[in-house]
Amino acid sequence: MSDSPTPEQSTPEQTQEVPAPGAKARQMLGMKGAASGETSIWKIRLQLMKPITWIPLIWGVVCGAASSGSYVWSLECLLQAAACMLLAGPLMTGYTQTLNDFYDRDLDAINEPYRPIPSGAISVPQVVVQVVVLLVAGVVLAYVLDLWAGNEVPTITFTAIGGAFVAYIYSAPPLKLKKNGWLGNYALGASYIALPWWTGHAMFGEMNLTIAVLTLIYSFAGLGIAVVNDFKSVQGDTQLGLKSLPVMFGVGTAAWLSALMIDTFQAGIAGYLIYARENFYAVLLVLLIVPQIAFQDMYFLRDPLKNDVKYQASAQPFLVLGMLVTGLALGHAGI
Template structure:
């Protein structure tokens, strides 16, 4: 393999953010599980093709969103994250745009093959991706909420793909979709905490830019608490309440650690924000698995969760810091305490 080919492959892998790719598919399966109500077995009577489509469509849409998001953010990334594939020149804007549109088209084709009316959901999600990246990302809480809405659509979309043709998903899906809307609005807001300087320079009026880091952290924590409050009643009234409740508690423990670390720190710095968001990337996998476990039972949920959670945590450790921070910022690591936040830089281990 030539050096140029290897660099191109690496640029695409970085754009994929592989530590996040399991999440949309798991959320789609949570939609299937919630729509099934009280299924007799994993899958709730759905065919393997329908379940596969409910996983694959949101995953392809998510992948397309990464490409298109990086395409629309290329000027902003040139300010704060010049090491990323497009501003560094390792991936051309045209290639990113083509790959993003190709992934969205692939999602539409899967929907057409399994349950053709659901292709409307692909169109709505695509419009949401463009609206978020192009227009709303820098418009405060509205941008964060649109990002959360995309995950809520993935829940409904997963349920709709696996539903009988021309039949809407059941109302059981709505509290789950609402919980993930709140959850990802909160986690997206946490993500903005590490980009304040670049966002301000780029003219983005995010919540931490306009209202400050402390206010943004408190808003995110309230939204997260509301998302948990929305999902708990669902988990406790589903077919397997004990299993679902155990996983909800596990997710809440991780989420509480992430948010308390931020709340206890005056003006949390970008590295603490990234560390907390990295925890939330794993926590949301557990929360999605909790919904699946509530309806399908422990074994299917754990078989899905454990490998993707392990992979996500390991890949984040290898890739994420260099994806989020320029090379000069990677030459030092920050010792972080939940009580004191960003401390003095110390030499970073080479990985």
């Protein structure tokens, strides 16, 4: 995209007066291609929390509940599941996204200047208060969930605290894991797959080493998905010295690495299901991997910069359905 504005967009004032269709909704959800100009402080706070990013975490809780093998359709279980989703989504993911925006305000000024902090819609002290409130509320709710589940070891609380720490070192210096394409994207993948999965499993069952290891392996597929998100930030990452995979290896090679990570580790999980004699679920998982490969060839590998959003919209539903299939298989096998 050219850096020079078109005649219709020659001034910021003109851009704000005629925002693109749906730009306000995209801003509210935390999506690419949004618009600034919101004045309600509560809507601005919601923008920081990026509700669109809650969905994978909420789904991870569902997969964890399935893998426990102990979820039943009762009012109490529904309330417990809803509370876990509140923890994983609005609270802990909201905390993570707000914290990330705080430490990424210079990067966002380049890549996404319409975001609340670089646009000046909210002050830095207000952002800090939001980070603290979401973190405290998340840890308190996690402890309540452990009590509700009767966990002798407060697994959900430890998961929430561990996730909060990973979110901090992902975004904040001096470690700032997101500077490293491998470590940062794996931290992101594990946060979106393993951590909510552990929460759902610990709520309805007993966490064990096998579930922990399998979900951490599955998180390498999440690493591949996280790389897809890096393509929209290549320009800013390059300027600020962030070593994302597209910056380190180039756009074409990074796209292939992303696709291989997504496909290989899902196939590995399918292989484990065969080992566990859950052949039916293994076949279902393989059948869900095939369309992902097809969409990678159709969209992503041909032009990742242009088709990243289209690819995610087409392929990710199959990936998340595969996660649920895996959870059901593990629950059925009593693992």
